[in-house]
Amino acid sequence: MITLRGLTKRYGTTVAVDGLTLDVAEGRVTGFLGPNGAGKSTTMRMILGLDHPTSGEALIAGRPYASLRHPVRVVGALLDARALHPARSARSHLLAQAHSNGIPARRVDEVLDQVGLTTVARRGTGGFSLGMYQRLGIAGALLGDPEVLVLDEPVNGLDPDGVRWIRELVRAQADRGRTVLLSSHLMSEMQLTADQLVVIGRGRLLADSPMASLLTENSRPSVRVRVPHPEDRRTLLTHLDGEREAGTAPACKALDGAEPATSARTVDGAEIVVEGRTAEEVGDLAHRLGIRLHELRSLTASLEEAYMELTERSVEYAAPPVRAGHSRTTATPDGA
Numbered sequence: 001m002i003t004l005r006g007l008t009k010r011y012g013t014t015v016a017v018d019g020l021t022l023d024v025a026e027g028r029v030t031g032f033l034g035p036n037g038a039g040k041s042t043t044m045r046m047i048l049g050l051d052h053p054t055s056g057e058a059l060i061a062g063r064p065y066a067s068l069r070h071p072v073r074v075v076g077a078l079l080d081a082r083a084l085h086p087a088r089s090a091r092s093h094l095l096a097q098a099h100s101n102g103i104p105a106r107r108v109d110e111v112l113d114q115v116g117l118t119t120v121a122r123r124g125t126g127g128f129s130l131g132m133y134q135r136l137g138i139a140g141a142l143l144g145d146p147e148v149l150v151l152d153e154p155v156n157g158l159d160p161d162g163v164r165w166i167r168e169l170v171r172a173q174a175d176r177g178r179t180v181l182l183s184s185h186l187m188s189e190m191q192l193t194a195d196q197l198v199v200i201g202r203g204r205l206l207a208d209s210p211m212a213s214l215l216t217e218n219s220r221p222s223v224r225v226r227v228p229h230p231e232d233r234r235t236l237l238t239h240l241d242g243e244r245e246a247g248t249a250p251a252c253k254a255l256d257g258a259e260p261a262t263s264a265r266t267v268d269g270a271e272i273v274v275e276g277r278t279a280e281e282v283g284d285l286a287h288r289l290g291i292r293l294h295e296l297r298s299l300t301a302s303l304e305e306a307y308m309e310l311t312e313r314s315v316e317y318a319a320p321p322v323r324a325g326h327s328r329t330t331a332t333p334d335g336a
């Protein structure tokens, strides 16, 4: 368990972390999200005793990091994976860590094997790729078989196989009752990995919620509907669009983002995505209009959409919108 109580960090006039109070529970993967500069790394550094809070406290298993006798046996961390001596081999780097924490050398070989670095274990890390550094950093985090894992952007630089491996690794750790706090900017991956989400913006807590509630509370329902007959398609779109214009129904769009009136010409010719309506509502409307459907499916809300909604007013470094020089495809929650 990680406990934050009024955790605050100021750098001069910058309030990097602003009164965070929350518990990161064991037995779950907790995703830690927030825009660039939101304060995630600063929070993690304070949890790990690398930065002192201006006020408040961060506790691991009820104690400040500094008072842990063998910290790597209690908490494993991946922060800046490249912060290593380049001439040192992966193995000697881990051996030094193991030695100073009373961990036997055979554990070093175990974790090197676990992260897939056995074949390069005796090479200097200077020539490592970002993904190899990440794997070595994770090996270091696992070294003491700790009850708490704090991983800052662990999938950064990993290939798809590595990304999946991290997902399975943290899942397995949580299933063993461990506490896992994990930051990432990859929303689709986070949606697959985390049980609980903590979202911060400008140092403040925006949400601390189970994945399912965060998705339902911060995104609109949407439905994919397949209407085989073009005339029916136009009728359905016109009704949904008409309701929208009358202020009684939400926006409706064709899968390629075209205007409803022209949407029947698009995609594979039959599919419409309706945002802000449930499958029951669209099904009932189609029934009233006597329209035959071949498919009516609720789409899973996307974490990206929910996250954008939550952090809209907390984004500090926003680039101007990219001007479209080519036709745009409407993003749908399942990536179609």
Ligand SMILES: Nc1ncnc2c1ncn2[C@@H]1O[C@H](COP(=O)(O)OP(=O)(O)OP(=O)(O)O)[C@@H](O)[C@H]1O
Pocket (backbone or CB within 6 Å): 011, 014, 015, 016, 034, 035, 036, 037, 038, 039, 040, 041, 042, 043
């Ligand atoms: N050592 C420092 N000195 C001064 N300001 C700092 C320092 N470390 C962080 N900050 C500032 O604190 C704020 C939070 O930074 P932090 O790195 O914690 O954000 P983050 O959420 O991890 O961002 P990112 O997603 O970009 O990694 C930023 O405004 C940053 O400029």
